Amino acid sequence: MGEMIYGKAKGIKDFIMITLGTGVGSGIVVDGKVVYGSTGFAGEVGHTIVEPNGRLCNCGRKGCLERYCSATGIVITALTKLRTTSERSSLREYKEDEITSKLIYDYAKMGDTLALSCFDYTAKVLARSLANAAEVTSPKKIFLFGGLSKSGDLLLKPLKTYFEQELYPVFRNTIDIELSGLKDTDAAILGAAALTFE
């Protein structure tokens, strides 16, 4: 709602908001209204399963999107690659508990192929989930928010490419993926303020 009133979703009636933080949060707006569903929990894209029997999630199930496409998820991806491949990477100079999403970002920027492949994998998994979500509500735009979205083109470029590939053809080239227009520090308070307009 904050995005609708103060951000880039002004005048847009159908959009999806995805927060890539330590987990993955999301909100779905259809015809200008946030979708709450019968429980109030509708729009939990972060806990849709992207890999059967996959990574254990904090919700107790396995394979949820947020275990792959959050700041935590990309670290797990990097650690898995470091443990299971012999690919050269400057990340090998660090202890496992020193590897953060920011470090992976920094090395990807410097051209480290293992770090880059972590972003590519994250983008691929996220693209499929966004395509699935988009096919349900046909949004005009998808806005990304949160720490991992600040990786900019490292994530956004492969994400857009994979997203178009994964989409059901009638939806291709109809949905923009953009970064949120809200500042992190303001987002929660602007969303809360926006609620009072309802």
Ligand SMILES: [Zn+2]
């Ligand atoms: Zn989960």
